[in-house]
Amino acid sequence: MTTFSIAKSRRVRSTPYTSRIEKQGVTAYTVYNHMLLPAAFGSLEDSYHHLKEHVQIWDVAGERQVEITGKDSAKLVQLMTCRDLSKSKDGRCYYCPIIDDQAGLINDPVVLRINQNKWWISIADSDVILFAKGLAIGNKFDVLIKEPNVDIIAVQGPKSFKLMEKIFGVEITKLKFFGFDYFDFKGVKHLIAQSGWSKQGGYEIYVENTKSGLELYDHLFDLGKEFNVKPGCPNLIERIESALLSYGNDMDNNDNPYECGFDKFINLDSDVVFLGKEKLKQIKKDGIKKKLMGVQLDIKSLSLTSSLDIKNDKDEIIGELRSACYSPYFDKVIGIAMMKKPFWDVSLPVKIEVNSNICTGNICDLPFI
Structure with a gap:
């Protein structure tokens, strides 16, 4: 290469x-x-x-960190995430999916509560600082937002x-x-x-x-x-192997938290105000049409730089492989895939075309280990 x-x-x-x-x-x-x-x-x-x-x-x-300080800082941080932070404590980290008004994922950072008026958002790979500034300006929040050293x-x-x-x-x-x-x-x-x-x-x-x-x-x-x-x-x-999801690889703004398995970080019954809350309620009511799952493939190597179609035995596209690697533990290639409904049965046979060759495998749950 x-x-x-x-x-x-x-x-x-x-x-x-x-x-x-x-x-x-x-x-x-x-x-x-x-x-x-x-x-x-x-x-x-x-x-x-x-x-x-x-x-x-x-x-x-x-x-990088997005630092948000000021008397409206807690209100702004909460507006960005579907996780209820109303009972958060100083000195604690919180995994917090950040979503937009249509419940599309913006980022999946770890939020550090330094104190009630100072927060660090330890971000995955997207420009959260611009999103935060836009929300602060639009809502006239009394906050200071910066990227600290x-x-x-x-x-x-x-x-x-x-x-x-x-x-x-x-x-x-x-x-x-x-x-x-x-x-x-x-x-x-x-x-x-x-x-x-x-x-x-x-x-x-x-x-x-x-x-x-x-x-x-x-x-x-x-x-x-x-x-x-x-x-x-x-x-x-x-x-x-551990199913540590990577924003931009396994999920992006076209996916919502339910599709990515973040159910325990979605708090719809609380009184907190956050973007996309009504949209998430509708998604929960209607049910999701796709979700992240594991895939095991009967090959020993795969260098993935873009998504690959996953097909069933009828040659129908039933999902896409988003991340993959050879696993020494399983002695085969494993990957993370977004699978369409209803193709969620564990052990469902699948096939993928790799370098003009068809390889076979099966669907499995996450995490692998």
């Missing part, structure tokens, strides 16, 4: 850690929120096994807990999942959450002080040697 370089510029920004990861052997980038996001350090499969056994340090500065370092993998305890002490191990607090590193406070885009456990360090963050980045590798620490990045294999 021919490879091409990415031209860096103000539109495709480097991160504070870019020079370090390039020395550490990054082999591929993608672009995420107009910023470079490492996509590989050599073999995806080797990195997958390492992530599941040891600890990795990820440059995920592309996971926050560059996340993720520490992921089963040994992440021991590594972080070695640096920050036993208190950090007391953080609950999706909880956050401030922890001191050589006189600088860093917001750290127990979170991350893997199911292997770990933390995300929201670096506001770049100088301290770079020192911490290096320190993680120095102290992590005994835990077999390596540089890494969100791993395609691990995230598909």
Whole structure:
């Protein structure tokens, strides 16, 4: 496969850690929120096994923040999401689908409640800040909206807990999942959450002080040697096996939260006001016509750069494959697909054309593992 370089510029920004990861052997980038996001350090499969056994340090500065402050900040954040945040608490993270007036997904961020009048929206790959500003202007909300200087370092993998305890002490191990607090590193406070885009456990360090963050980045590798620490990045294999959905890949603005399996994050019976509420009520009443499901294919490799039609034995198009990879666990290709109703039966035989060849497989539930 021919490879091409990415031209860096103000539109495709480097991160504070870019020079370090390039020395550490990054082999591929993608672009995420107009910023470079490492996509590989050599073999995806080797990195997958390492992530599941040891600890990795990820440059995920592309996971940008939209900071909303002011007396109407809670009202604006709630207007954007179908999840009821009226009982949210300081120091907690909340997974919150953001939708438009027609219930189409805009983003699926993690929302951090710093306090009642200050929120960080830790976004997936879309321009949420413009959406937020438009709503604030249209509703004459008293808020300030900006992208703060926050560059996340993720520490992921089963040994992440021991590594972080070695640096920050036993208190950090007391953080609950999706909880956050401030922890001191050589006189600088860093917001750290127990979170991350893997199911292997770990933390995300929201670096506001770049100088301290770079020192911490290096320190993680120095102290992590005994835990077999390596540089890494969100791993395609691990995230598909775990059904960690990717906005722009598995779902986009043409899909609604019910179709993506976000039922538990949809609160229609509460009194909170949010965009698309009436539309979601109608969707719930009528039922959905498509939904995300898993697919297992009887092949050993597949490089997917666009959706592929999924057909049944009658050659009818019954869905589309949106993400896929080879899974060492299943020893076959697995993927995430949007399937049309009524083709939702687990074990339903399917076929897909790959490089002019027909491969067979079956539908399954998510997650795979």
